[in-house]
Amino acid sequence: MTAPAAVDPAPDSSEVPESGPGGAPSVRRKVLVLAVAVLLLAGVGLGAVRYAAGRADRRNQEQAGGPPVREGRVTLAPTGRQLLVRNLAWGPHRDEVSAVPADAPDGPRTASGVKCLRFFAAAGTGICLQAEHGALDDTYHASVLDSSLHELKRFPAPGIPTRARVAPSGHLVAWTVFVSGDSYAGTDFSTRTAIVDTRTWQFYDNLETFRLIRDGRPVQASDTNVWGVTFADDEHFYATVATGGRTYLVRGDLAARTLTALHENVECPSLSPDGTRIAYKKRVEGVDPAAPWRLYVLDLATMTETATAEQRDIDDQALWTDAHTLMYSMPGDYGSDLWTVPADGTGSPAMLVRSAVAAAYLG
Numbered sequence: 001m002t003a004p005a006a007v008d009p010a011p012d013s014s015e016v017p018e019s020g021p022g023g024a025p026s027v028r029r030k031v032l033v034l035a036v037a038v039l040l041l042a043g044v045g046l047g048a049v050r051y052a053a054g055r056a057d058r059r060n061q062e063q064a065g066g067p068p069v070r071e072g073r074v075t076l077a078p079t080g081r082q083l084l085v086r087n088l089a090w091g092p093h094r095d096e097v098s099a100v101p102a103d104a105p106d107g108p109r110t111a112s113g114v115k116c117l118r119f120f121a122a123a124g125t126g127i128c129l130q131a132e133h134g135a136l137d138d139t140y141h142a143s144v145l146d147s148s149l150h151e152l153k154r155f156p157a158p159g160i161p162t163r164a165r166v167a168p169s170g171h172l173v174a175w176t177v178f179v180s181g182d183s184y185a186g187t188d189f190s191t192r193t194a195i196v197d198t199r200t201w202q203f204y205d206n207l208e209t210f211r212l213i214r215d216g217r218p219v220q221a222s223d224t225n226v227w228g229v230t231f232a233d234d235e236h237f238y239a240t241v242a243t244g245g246r247t248y249l250v251r252g253d254l255a256a257r258t259l260t261a262l263h264e265n266v267e268c269p270s271l272s273p274d275g276t277r278i279a280y281k282k283r284v285e286g287v288d289p290a291a292p293w294r295l296y297v298l299d300l301a302t303m304t305e306t307a308t309a310e311q312r313d314i315d316d317q318a319l320w321t322d323a324h325t326l327m328y329s330m331p332g333d334y335g336s337d338l339w340t341v342p343a344d345g346t347g348s349p350a351m352l353v354r355s356a357v358a359a360a361y362l363g
Contacts, residue, residue: 067100067108067354069093074112076124077147081363085356086119087111088335097128097149102361105338105353114149118161119358121145123170125198129161129177142175144198153201158192163268163317164358167231171199172254174229174237184227184267184315185290191227193239195254207259210252212241214261219243226250226259228268228317230278238269238278249278249298263303267293268317270326272343276300279318279326279343288313295328297343310341310349319359329357 069089074097076084083105087098093111097119100109116128117140126145131138140157142164159177166173174195181189195204207226212219221243228240229252237252241259249266250259270279278300281293291313297306308326318328326343329336336357341349353359 067106069098069109069111071113072110074099074110074114074149075147076121076126076145076149076362078124078363081361083353084119084121084360084362085109085338085353086116086358087355088332088357089355090334097126098356100353102363112149114145116358118164118175119360120164120166120173121360121362122166122168125166125170125173127164127166127173127175129157129164129175140177142173142194142196144173144196152198153196155194155196155203155205157194162191163193163228165229165231165317166360167234167237169234171234172197172231172237174231176227176229185292189225191225193226193229195229195237204254207239207252210257210259212243212250212259212261214248219261230269230271230317232271232275238271240267240269247283249280262300263298266298270318270320272320273323277343279320281314281316281318295326295341297326297345306343306345308341308343308345309347310339312349319361321361327352327359329359 069087069091071093081102082099083102084097084099087093087096087109095115096111097114097116098109098111100107114128116130118129120127124147126149128143128145129140130143131140140161142155142157143151144153146152157175157177159179161177163176172195174193176191176193179190179192183189193207208224212224223243225242226239229237231237235254239250239252241248241250247265247267248261249263249269250261252259265282266280268281278298280296280298282296283292284294293314295308295310295314295318297308314328316328318326321327321340324343325340327338327340330339332355334355337351338353338356338359339349340352341347
């Protein structure tokens with residue numbers, strides 16, 4: 001019998017020559033070339049994506065009509081009159097507290113890097129309502145800020161932020177959140193409003209615990225909601241109270257822990273600089289129930305109401321830009337724009353700032 005021919009074992013991969021017959025590239029070289037090609041293509045692709053994203057950001061900002069936004073130093077200290085807003089212009093600084101000169105409100109903005117859902121400031125003190133994004137749900141808190149926008153103190157906020165104000169002295173801050181619901185238009189909502197004294201950090205965590213007085217008598221009600229604080233001084237404020245299906249302008253007293261009803265059908269009050277008038281949104285009969293509010297001004301001495309020339313639905317706490325003019329937000333292409341109208345019922349509405357909300361004047 002003839003013995004079978006010997007079979008050489010398969011060569012170890014380390015013995016594979018670097019070139020095949022006739023000098024053809026080896027397997028190793030082919031793999032190396034392919035890897036380099038893939039890395040080069042990936043780099044080119046990433047660069048193209050970043051370039052396209054940058055162009056998209058610039059294009060979207062241009063389409064929004066918003067001004068250029070650049071990162072820089074923003075301060076709440078007196079540095080001349082400036083307007084602070086939550087920037088809604090498209091780009092990396094969206095939602096950041098941003099500053100513009102008051103006399104050039106739609107000019108280039110300086111973004112602070114601090115993001116807020118609601119914001120307000122006065123006399124070097126700021127209040128910033130922020131979200132903390134969790135795996136299952138979002139939570140919220142209120143941060144009291146110093147003049148450099150650094151956090152001084154943080155407080156829990158048990159719901160979606162909706163209103164924020166600071167007293168003219170900077171000594172008191174207030175905020176309102178939706179504990180349930182997310183709109184004032186219906187009746188199925190609940191709010192929580194808090195005030196903090198920044199000198200002592202005394203925390204009034206729920207103004208619903210204050211005693212409500214109407215027509216000189218205490219009111220006992222289990223359906224009370226309080227929202228929209230505006231400060232008169234370091235002891236007194238105005239706000240909205242809802243109970244029994246009605247809303248009231250109330251004057252609050254921190255020391256006495258009382259809320260005294262003054263006038264019916266007043267929501268989100270804003271006190272004028274001279275303390276004599278309240279701008280507010282009023283529910284008007286005969287309009288769409290989903291868009292029921294018009295902007296009014298109330299004379300506190302006579303309780304005379306004046307309708308402004310703004311005939312659209314206003315769901316905002318207006319801001320007095322000076323003794324004669326009101327600022328408020330309206331829906332815009334990228335969330336909200338800021339508009340103005342005279343407070344005395346004359347004139348007509350005018351857009352002031354695009355792609356912005358939560359305004360505050362300093363200086």
